[in-house]
Amino acid sequence: MFIRTHHCNQLREEHVGQTVTLAGWVNAYRDHGAGLIFVDLRDREGLTQLVFDTEDSSQDVLDAADKIRNEDVIKATGVVRRRAGTPNPKLATGKVEVVVTTIEVLSKPDQLPFIPTDEENLPGEELRLRYRYLDLRRTKMQKIIRTRHRVTKVARDYFDAQGFTEIETPILCKSTPEGARDFVVPSRLQPGEWYALPQSPQLFKQILMVAGCEKYLQICRCFRDEDPRADRQAEFTQIDCEMSFVDRDNVMETMEGFVRTVWKAILGYEVPPVQRMTYHEAMDRYGIDRPDTRFGLEIADISDLAAKTDFGVFTDALAKRRGVVRCIRVPGGADKLTRKMTDAYGEFVKQFGAGGVPVVKYTANGFETGVARFLEPIKDELAKRLGLEPGDTVLFGADAYGTCVKAMGELRLRLGRDLKLIPEGQWNFLWVVDFPMFEYHEEDGRFYAMHHPFTAPNPDQVGAFLAAREDDRDTIESIVSAGYDMVVNGSEIGGGSIRIHRKEVQERVFTLLGISKEEAAEKFSFLLDALRFGAPPHGGIAFGLDRLVMHLCGTDNIRDVIPFPKTQTGADLMSGAPGMVSDAQMKELHVKSTWEPA
RNA sequence: GGGGCGGUAGCUCAAUUGGUUAGAGUACCGGACUGUCGAUCCGGUGGUUGCGGGUUCGAGUCCCGUCCGCCUCGCCA
Numbered sequence: 001m002f003i004r005t006h007h008c009n010q011l012r013e014e015h016v017g018q019t020v021t022l023a024g025w026v027n028a029y030r031d032h033g034a035g036l037i038f039v040d041l042r043d044r045e046g047l048t049q050l051v052f053d054t055e056d057s058s059q060d061v062l063d064a065a066d067k068i069r070n071e072d073v074i075k076a077t078g079v080v081r082r083r084a085g086t087p088n089p090k091l092a093t094g095k096v097e098v099v100v101t102t103i104e105v106l107s108k109p110d111q112l113p114f115i116p117t118d119e120e121n122l123p124g125e126e127l128r129l130r131y132r133y134l135d136l137r138r139t140k141m142q143k144i145i146r147t148r149h150r151v152t153k154v155a156r157d158y159f160d161a162q163g164f165t166e167i168e169t170p171i172l173c174k175s176t177p178e179g180a181r182d183f184v185v186p187s188r189l190q191p192g193e194w195y196a197l198p199q200s201p202q203l204f205k206q207i208l209m210v211a212g213c214e215k216y217l218q219i220c221r222c223f224r225d226e227d228p229r230a231d232r233q234a235e236f237t238q239i240d241c242e243m244s245f246v247d248r249d250n251v252m253e254t255m256e257g258f259v260r261t262v263w264k265a266i267l268g269y270e271v272p273p274v275q276r277m278t279y280h281e282a283m284d285r286y287g288i289d290r291p292d293t294r295f296g297l298e299i300a301d302i303s304d305l306a307a308k309t310d311f312g313v314f315t316d317a318l319a320k321r322r323g324v325v326r327c328i329r330v331p332g333g334a335d336k337l338t339r340k341m342t343d344a345y346g347e348f349v350k351q352f353g354a355g356g357v358p359v360v361k362y363t364a365n366g367f368e369t370g371v372a373r374f375l376e377p378i379k380d381e382l383a384k385r386l387g388l389e390p391g392d393t394v395l396f397g398a399d400a401y402g403t404c405v406k407a408m409g410e411l412r413l414r415l416g417r418d419l420k421l422i423p424e425g426q427w428n429f430l431w432v433v434d435f436p437m438f439e440y441h442e443e444d445g446r447f448y449a450m451h452h453p454f455t456a457p458n459p460d461q462v463g464a465f466l467a468a469r470e471d472d473r474d475t476i477e478s479i480v481s482a483g484y485d486m487v488v489n490g491s492e493i494g495g496g497s498i499r500i501h502r503k504e505v506q507e508r509v510f511t512l513l514g515i516s517k518e519e520a521a522e523k524f525s526f527l528l529d530a531l532r533f534g535a536p537p538h539g540g541i542a543f544g545l546d547r548l549v550m551h552l553c554g555t556d557n558i559r560d561v562i563p564f565p566k567t568q569t570g571a572d573l574m575s576g577a578p579g580m581v582s583d584a585q586m587k588e589l590h591v592k593s594t595w596e597p598a
Numbered sequence: 599g600g601g602g603c604g605g606u607a608g609c610u611c612a613a614u615u616g617g618u619u620a621g622a623g624u625a626c627c628g629g630a631c632u633g634u635c636g637a638u639c640c641g642g643u644g645g646u647u648g649c650g651g652g653u654u655c656g657a658g659u660c661c662c663g664u665c666c667g668c669c670u671c672g673c674c675a
Contacts, residue, residue, distance in 0.1 A: 112609090115609075199675080
């Protein structure tokens with residue numbers, strides 16, 4: 001027998017006359033004194049009004065009710081009746097109330113740091129995290145927790161129906177080179193050696209393919225010891241998948257089905273067929289590898305025209321390696337963009353390494369203000385190419401390609417926000433494909449894997465890849481991988497690739513990344529061995545569960561969708577983690593701290 | 599590691615150019631009230647202005663340092 005007979009969302013007129021028992025927290029109380037008290041009782045399902053009055057409740061019960069305060073935990077038994085006063089249309093149970101004949105206070109709180117139901121006076125996030133159990137009592141947070149559950153349930157059901165098997169992989173792993181900074185765990189049994197927490201189960205899921213599992217699923221925690229952001233947490237959850245005997249299209253089709261199922265189940269939204277865009281197109285048009293296609297303001301290339309001017313900003317940029325001049329046309333910008341705003345944009349792009357944002361207005365008389373005089377030689381061509389109309393503003397960027405498109409891409413997003421061009425309630429899904437395999441880093445003069453070192457070249461690139469000389473930077477940078485990212489509204493929600501299943505291709509990648517045979521053998525021999533013993537072609541993807549839930553719940557803060565998140569300094573304000581350990585623990589683990597208080 | 603914003607009552611916030619005893623709402627405590635639903639009305643408790651130093655006749659306010667939180671660059675294969 002449960003303590004309660006009903007939840008607080010259940011009672012209706014049909015229950016009138018029944019004796020019921022409810023239990024929960026006091027959401028609000030209205031004490032009219034002289035024998036009339038209302039209490040809104042809350043449990044996780046909803047609210048029900050309790051009433052205490054002299055006609056129906058004993059003096060003992062009235063006395064107890066008189067002491068009721070917010071967030072008391074109580075159990076109340078009474079009779080359901082139609083409300084004597086006006087019904088409350090805001091409540092599902094608003095036509096009835098429970099006349100209490102027995103009340104038991106199960107728990108009486110001390111002075112609360114904050115009242116979770118008082119949305120008006122909701123405290124800052126610091127306090128919400130410190131007293132997370134109070135914060136989580138809020139209806140909004142309860143809804144997120146349950147939505148998150150539903151998303152994982154939909155995922156398990158969908159992938160189960162598609163023939164996937166959920167398989168666990170280790171949390172205590174081996175540190176591997178490349179990638180993010182590892183969280184590490186000292187080994188007690190093997191002095192001086194360390195485990196690393198998984199950045200993802202990448203190698204294990206590939207090995208499960210070699211093991212013949214064919215379709216793998218795991219909803220797994222991943223750890224990356226890097227600084228967090230609004231949409232990024234050091235500890236996060238992936239919906240991780242891998243499939244054998246598939247090509248890129250097979251994986252993408254299966255995964256599209258997944259997001260379609262989730263959006264339908266949670267929001268009732270039908271995701272249309274997902275468009276594809278190459279990485280290069282994304283960078284050219286949007287200046288970012290995860291374009292938000294909900295609004296225009298696309299970036300235009302005018303390098304050829306800029307070369308005809310004497311504008312130093314343009315010509316200096318064009319003299320750089322891969323120097324370009326790009327611009328964004330802002331329709332009607334003359335009225336919408338103030339001088340203050342465009343000045344701020346100049347400062348804004350500096351954080352992305354750009355020098356500034358030259359500006360010009362287009363009027364019935366041609367270009368005016370800003371850098372108008374420099375554009376004289378190209379004024380007609382430029383106006384024609386950009387399709388300018390009087391009242392437009394044009395913002396320019398000039399730099400090496402990478403810096404320029406990055407700055408323009410970020411500027412575009414800021415313009416979209418500032419000018420309120422981003423529509424609400426719209427879902428723009430997009431596959432970004434054909435990423436470069438490698439990025440060259442000037443600082444240390446070597447290549448890095450853009451995705452990870454197990455990503456296969458696109459099938460039509462394998463020959464060129466194996467044939468390319470290590471010092472042929474242009475050719476190597478031109479090799480395109482069989483990777484794919486799923487993007488929604490400018491946010492990356494998943495990414496994956498077809499993997500390398502041939503040992504000679506894998507070894508070639510390691511060589512290009514400057515990983516020696518010895519190091520590769522030491523770090524990855526288990527994978528390389530596996531690839532030697534009959535590996536099927538395979539590929540997969542990982543979705544960021546936290547981000548999926550963020551979007552589905554309409555929040556832009558990843559901490560909102562994690563029950564017990566950490567702060568920007570990696571602290572759990574509720575539990576106090578991280579904390580010191582005893583000298584005895586350290587000794588047992590063969591570890592000495594070099595840290596000294598300042 | 600860098601840049602920016604913030605920290606005042608349990609909570610949300612205010613406090614003119616540096617100037618009287620740091621205020622309001624809410625919560626809490628006490629009182630009134632029989633149909634409320636953000637109940638209402640009356641009264642009350644409650645402050646190391648994050649912490650440390652400095653400038654000044656005088657600091658919540660200005661300066662330096664520091665801690666914490668948030669946003670962000672770097673970083674995140």
